[in-house]
Every structure is written in structure tokens, then in C-alpha cells.
Amino acid sequence: MSKKHPVIAVTGSSGAGTTTVKVAFEHIFRREGINPVVVEGDSFHRFNRAEMKTAIEEFAQKGKTLSHFGPESNIFDKLEELFKNYGESGEGEKRYYLHSEEEAAPYNQKPGEFTPWEKIASGSDLLFYEGLHGGVVTDEVNVAQYVDLLIGVVPIVNLEWIQKIHRDCAQRGYSAEAVTDTILRRMYDYVHYITPQFSRTDINFQRVPTVDTSNPFIARDIPTPDESFVVIRFRNPKKIGVDFPYLLSMIHDSFMSRPNTIVVPGGKMGFAMELILSPIIEKMIAESK
Numbered sequence: 001m002s003k004k005h006p007v008i009a010v011t012g013s014s015g016a017g018t019t020t021v022k023v024a025f026e027h028i029f030r031r032e033g034i035n036p037v038v039v040e041g042d043s044f045h046r047f048n049r050a051e052m053k054t055a056i057e058e059f060a061q062k063g064k065t066l067s068h069f070g071p072e073s074n075i076f077d078k079l080e081e082l083f084k085n086y087g088e089s090g091e092g093e094k095r096y097y098l099h100s101e102e103e104a105a106p107y108n109q110k111p112g113e114f115t116p117w118e119k120i121a122s123g124s125d126l127l128f129y130e131g132l133h134g135g136v137v138t139d140e141v142n143v144a145q146y147v148d149l150l151i152g153v154v155p156i157v158n159l160e161w162i163q164k165i166h167r168d169c170a171q172r173g174y175s176a177e178a179v180t181d182t183i184l185r186r187m188y189d190y191v192h193y194i195t196p197q198f199s200r201t202d203i204n205f206q207r208v209p210t211v212d213t214s215n216p217f218i219a220r221d222i223p224t225p226d227e228s229f230v231v232i233r234f235r236n237p238k239k240i241g242v243d244f245p246y247l248l249s250m251i252h253d254s255f256m257s258r259p260n261t262i263v264v265p266g267g268k269m270g271f272a273m274e275l276i277l278s279p280i281i282e283k284m285i286a287e288s289k
Contacts, residue, residue: 005090006126006284007083007146009134011041011201012153013069013160013194021153021205022130024273028281029128037086037124041131042097044079046072049112056185067186069132069193076141079133083146086120086127093117125285135197144200149280152201159209159223161216180217202240203276204233207266228266231257232276240280250275 010021029036045068047055052066052073059066066073082092096115098104104111120127135144135152144150155163161183168174168182198204207230209223234242237260247262248254251272254264264272 003148003284003287005087006148006288007087007129008126008149008151008281008284009083009129009147010151010153011129011132011134011136011197013132013190020270021151021273024270024277025128025281027274028278032278032282032285034125034281034285035123036126036128037094037120039082039094039127039129039131040097041129041133042099043095043114044075044131044133045097046075048097048114065185065188067182067189069186069189071138071140071193074133076133076136076138076143079136080141080143080146083127083129083143087146087148090120090122090124092120092127094120125288132194133197135200136193137196137200138193144197148284150197150201150203151277152198152204152206154198154204155207156209156213158213158216159207159228162213162219162222165216165219166222176217202235204231205269205273206231206233207269225266225269230264230266230269230272231261232264232272233258233261235260241283242276247272247275 008025010025012021025036028034045052052068055073056066059072068074082094085092095117096103096107098107098109098111098113098115100111104113107115109115129147133143134147135150137144154160164183165176165179168179169176207225207228209228211223211227213219213223234240237244244256244262248256251262251264251268254262254268254272257263262272
């Protein structure tokens, strides 16, 4: 961990809603004039799109499963190296995973491929990671130890599955059956490499719907923010300096459910994130200077 070169990581599984947190951070960075290095978790996958498809088939022939959640399909040591090097010197290497034709066009590459590794430009204020493994720990690596602020985004699992099924069917053209197979295939890795991270996070944002999601595989639509609450848990409120009375006064209909937990209406999630995170980021930047 480093005061001079802070590392912030937002971690959560596919379809969990980490993008909402990313947008909140973008607002803070722009408002405060902060120059971040942005790192996407997908860029630390081991295989490109075609290679991953082949690897899944090869694993299946051996009676094994492979998913983007586990160590076999990621280069955790490279991610650990980046966080460590950035914290020590503000330097490191990153690359991009090209999801679409639009993203790939400027690089003259095909979608589903990686750009070459490149050195991080000097003069950045902090490193911001958003992806699956910002707080991952295995027998070989400990990425979490180099993170100064670790944020978890984790809807209850039924809501997470509903979001993934609807997104993958609508945006990626998969069938509901294919998405369900993916959820089942990656369950071991989800339990062993994704879930444990949320015990290490400094702040967790968990969206809980107030409508029936008991069978996520037949849900016709995704519960809206107004049909949800967001449970925000702080691992160590005193360390972060959380002002609960201030948050309760600023966020209408919020309440405390435990001494370290505040619950806010789902529609206030982005607002709550900015209220909570802005003073934390300001303090980090002030200390780094």
C-alpha cells in the first residue's frame, strides 16, 4: 500500500453493477481535477476470445471446467505486479481487451483480442482498477495487499443472475439456456475466487431488490433501482472516517441497520457513492502530495 501512489480497486462479478461505481468515480475525478490511470480487469485475462473458447472445450474433454473467474484463465501475478510497482513508483504496464468492433478499430485489431502491453504514462495521481479480481488472494498471489481502497459491488446472487441473463441475451445474442450453462460452469470459481474478496473490501455496496426474484431464470425484467435498497457496509468506519449522521441527513429515507452499515434507497445509490467516496479520495490525494 502506498500514500504517494494510491491504488483504488472496484471489484465485482460480471453483471454486478461495477459500472455504476465507475461512473461515480469518474464524476469525482473530473470534479477534483484528478488524473487517474484506469485499468480494466478484462485486460488481465489469460486468453483472447477465440483462445478462451478453445480452452473451455479442452478443459471439458478432461472433465474440468474453466471460467473467467478462476486462476487458470487469468494472469493474477501480472495484476499483483502492476499494483505493487505502481504503489512503489507510480509505474507499471497495462493493456486493453477490445470488446467490440468500435473499440478494436483504432488499433487495427479484431474484437476479442488484446492490445500490446504498454508502460503507464508518468504523472498520474492514482491507479483505478475496475474488474473481477481487485481483491483476489490465492496460494500464489495476494493482489489485495497492494490496494489502498477496495470497493465491492455485489447484488444478492439472484439479482446478479437476472442482470447477467438479460444482458447476455439482449446485448450479446446468447440464449437463456447458454447463459445458465455459463453460470453453472463458473460456480466453483465464483465461490472460491470472487466471493472471498468481499470479506476484504473496505466498503461493500450490495443491491437488494424489494420484489420477488426467487426464480431468476424466468424473470421477465430486471428490478429497477426504485424497486431496491442498497446495503452499504464499512469494514472499519473509523479508519475511513465515515460520518453516519451526515449521510443520514443527506440521503432521504436512509437508515442504519448495524453500527457499520447504512441502507439507502436504490435510486440514491450513485448519490450515496459520491457522498461517501469524495472525502476519502480527497484525503488520499492530499496525503499523496
